Amino acid sequence: MKKADFGLPFFVDICGMERTELSDLGEFGLIDRIKSKTQIYQNTTITGIGDDAAVIDSGDYYTLVSTDMLLEGVHFDLSYVPLKHLGYKAVASNVSDIAAMNGLPKQITVNIGLSNRFSLEAIDELYEGIYAACENYQVDLVGGDTSTSRSGLVLSVTAIGEVPKGLITYRKGAQPNDILCVTGDLGAAYMGLMLLEREKQEFLANQEMQPKLEGFDYVVGKQLKPEGRTDVIHELREKKIVPTSMIDISDGLASEILHLSQNSGLGFSVFMENIPIENQTLNATNDFNISPVVAVLNGGEDYELLMTFSQADFEIIKSISEISPIGFVTADKNNILVLNSGEKVPITAQGWQHLKD
Amino acid sequence: MKKADFGLPFFVDICGMERTELSDLGEFGLIDRIKSKTQIYQNTTITGIGDDAAVIDSGDYYTLVSTDMLLEGVHFDLSYVPLKHLGYKAVASNVSDIAAMNGLPKQITVNIGLSNRFSLEAIDELYEGIYAACENYQVDLVGGDTSTSRSGLVLSVTAIGEVPKGLITYRKGAQPNDILCVTGDLGAAYMGLMLLEREKQEFLANQEMQPKLEGFDYVVGKQLKPEGRTDVIHELREKKIVPTSMIDISDGLASEILHLSQNSGLGFSVFMENIPIENQTLNATNDFNISPVVAVLNGGEDYELLMTFSQADFEIIKSISEISPIGFVTADKNNILVLNSGEKVPITAQGWQHLKD
Numbered sequence: 029m030k031k032a033d034f035g036l037p038f039f040v041d042i043c044g045m046e047r048t049e050l051s052d053l054g055e056f057g058l059i060d061r062i063k064s065k066t067q068i069y070q071n072t073t074i075t076g077i078g079d080d081a082a083v084i085d086s087g088d089y090y091t092l093v094s095t096d097m098l099l100e101g102v103h104f105d106l107s108y109v110p111l112k113h114l115g116y117k118a119v120a121s122n123v124s125d126i127a128a129m130n131g132l133p134k135q136i137t138v139n140i141g142l143s144n145r146f147s148l149e150a151i152d153e154l155y156e157g158i159y160a161a162c163e164n165y166q167v168d169l170v171g172g173d174t175s176t177s178r179s180g181l182v183l184s185v186t187a188i189g190e191v192p193k194g195l196i197t198y199r200k201g202a203q204p205n206d207i208l209c210v211t212g213d214l215g216a217a218y219m220g221l222m223l224l225e226r227e228k229q230e231f232l233a234n235q236e237m238q239p240k241l242e243g244f245d246y247v248v249g250k251q252l253k254p255e256g257r258t259d260v261i262h263e264l265r266e267k268k269i270v271p272t273s274m275i276d277i278s279d280g281l282a283s284e285i286l287h288l289s290q291n292s293g294l295g296f297s298v299f300m301e302n303i304p305i306e307n308q309t310l311n312a313t314n315d316f317n318i319s320p321v322v323a324v325l326n327g328g329e330d331y332e333l334l335m336t337f338s339q340a341d342f343e344i345i346k347s348i349s350e351i352s353p354i355g356f357v358t359a360d361k362n363n364i365l366v367l368n369s370g371e372k373v374p375i376t377a378q379g380w381q382h383l384k385d
Numbered sequence: 386m387k388k389a390d391f392g393l394p395f396f397v398d399i400c401g402m403e404r405t406e407l408s409d410l411g412e413f414g415l416i417d418r419i420k421s422k423t424q425i426y427q428n429t430t431i432t433g434i435g436d437d438a439a440v441i442d443s444g445d446y447y448t449l450v451s452t453d454m455l456l457e458g459v460h461f462d463l464s465y466v467p468l469k470h471l472g473y474k475a476v477a478s479n480v481s482d483i484a485a486m487n488g489l490p491k492q493i494t495v496n497i498g499l500s501n502r503f504s505l506e507a508i509d510e511l512y513e514g515i516y517a518a519c520e521n522y523q524v525d526l527v528g529g530d531t532s533t534s535r536s537g538l539v540l541s542v543t544a545i546g547e548v549p550k551g552l553i554t555y556r557k558g559a560q561p562n563d564i565l566c567v568t569g570d571l572g573a574a575y576m577g578l579m580l581l582e583r584e585k586q587e588f589l590a591n592q593e594m595q596p597k598l599e600g601f602d603y604v605v606g607k608q609l610k611p612e613g614r615t616d617v618i619h620e621l622r623e624k625k626i627v628p629t630s631m632i633d634i635s636d637g638l639a640s641e642i643l644h645l646s647q648n649s650g651l652g653f654s655v656f657m658e659n660i661p662i663e664n665q666t667l668n669a670t671n672d673f674n675i676s677p678v679v680a681v682l683n684g685g686e687d688y689e690l691l692m693t694f695s696q697a698d699f700e701i702i703k704s705i706s707e708i709s710p711i712g713f714v715t716a717d718k719n720n721i722l723v724l725n726s727g728e729k730v731p732i733t734a735q736g737w738q739h740l741k742d
Contacts, residue, residue, distance in 0.1 A: 058505075066519075068525050087443070097496040097497075097530045173541075176456075176459050179458075
């Protein structure tokens, strides 16, 4: 690599440079570009960019590192997201990334950017959520940076986890005929977001209005306070089975299926009728007159785990109530959703959502 | 600890809550408050909040974790900070925190928030700086998160490092009569910032003007592209000496002296005449008609190391050109700067600067 030239330019007009729009590249294109130029110098670095967490050799086990940033106005709207829930979610979403490597989280750091709009009481609320998540996942808050922000709340969380070397699970690794499974249920967090956004608009139009969220506590809760599925990781260890590949569902099922497909070089057939969807989620899709397929495939923020298992583990999988088989792995590279009608539709790229929204 | 109550409130008026201003507490007060409520669940967590990096037991060695956030308009001004330098500095400042524990950095993650103001070419510049720092410090970029930002560039970097257990150095640990030392020179980065800010104002007043930075390449370079002093860490290891305490100088010498004092329960006497200051720094203080004492004590962003050594190591310290003895540790808790005139002035709290600026 050519050594970078550090002159002392002044008043660089970044708008005047030759420009290619980031949107031409896309989020995943940008990540691939960053990854392709990255050099590895340390032999302890096992896996860098490109999985749910980085993998570092720590002798007897692997250390896992995952990090996420949450920006006000992009990732959350404080008019309906309580700060306590936000703090909890910021931890849980990183816990989910560690779980997706078949690991357990141990420590977190939290960087926070604050404007003077936030009082000490507001920050206490945020940290109450962070502490509650730390207690639930037995994770230690070990550091962070506090800073002024000129523009709303900024949260950046890094989680450090561990996994025994024999249990590490990557996005790659699926084999033909493996069983595709998912934890919990899908689509709820997205419908929770739709409901909260709808009620916000109603409230802005008429501030006397009370939000109509009765009967939707589960979907709203799933949006505001999701859980990382460390419970499932513990159960897999007790039952002594290891997935052949795994990813967490943060950008919708379609996006994650395509990641598993790209990393394994194989295809996935998914059966809509097997995908677990809560009644509240279905009720909400009815209310909005959208197909549950959309909520499941493109919704995102479920923070459930998508994983593949060898057929040999099928009997054990059936004994785990939180895991549902939803499809299988095929030797060709076609990714297909089989609708309840029997119709087969290709699973196509979504992604970009975080950057576009 | 009482379990957090997660209801589903709606349209929380955070401005309507009882409010205590964050400025009443101060940055260090806020950090102390967060730390005091933190529980530790993992026996691998050796040190959490309150030092330059968190310390995690990894069996044969300690893992170190440090994290920092840089926000546009708070920590940097893109009208005169080139993106390449910014990327380099974001890595170097975290490397400095790892060095301050007597450790060496191994991996980093970089979270980045971008608005559509930034082109791909601009992002490439930023990452060229990040890659250059990675090469210089032999650090692997292993992960990160890319996101839209509604409000300027956001950078959040986490560094993972290692230190042999016998070499770990904390902010605590100084003993009476230990020698206080500093690496490199102080005050340059602050004067570089003053110069860049002055030239920016001149430029805004008259855009025909060329910036007058001749003769100030060192101080401007120290502001725009500081280095973490891993070179000194390597030299300490070669010479087989371990500081009794250490901190990096990011908020000015006064603030760091007070940290060492608070953590050891001892006092520090510092001699202004022994503090290394570059001629360019002195020239700049002349230009601005300010005392070099101000640049050194309150300036910040030097990213040099402040450390204490046992008297027994004095001969070895003298052989290391990058380390200068500047004072000694006293059994009382008074922190005093002895001016060149012989006058003694108390060293008082600064801090808060990052949040106030």
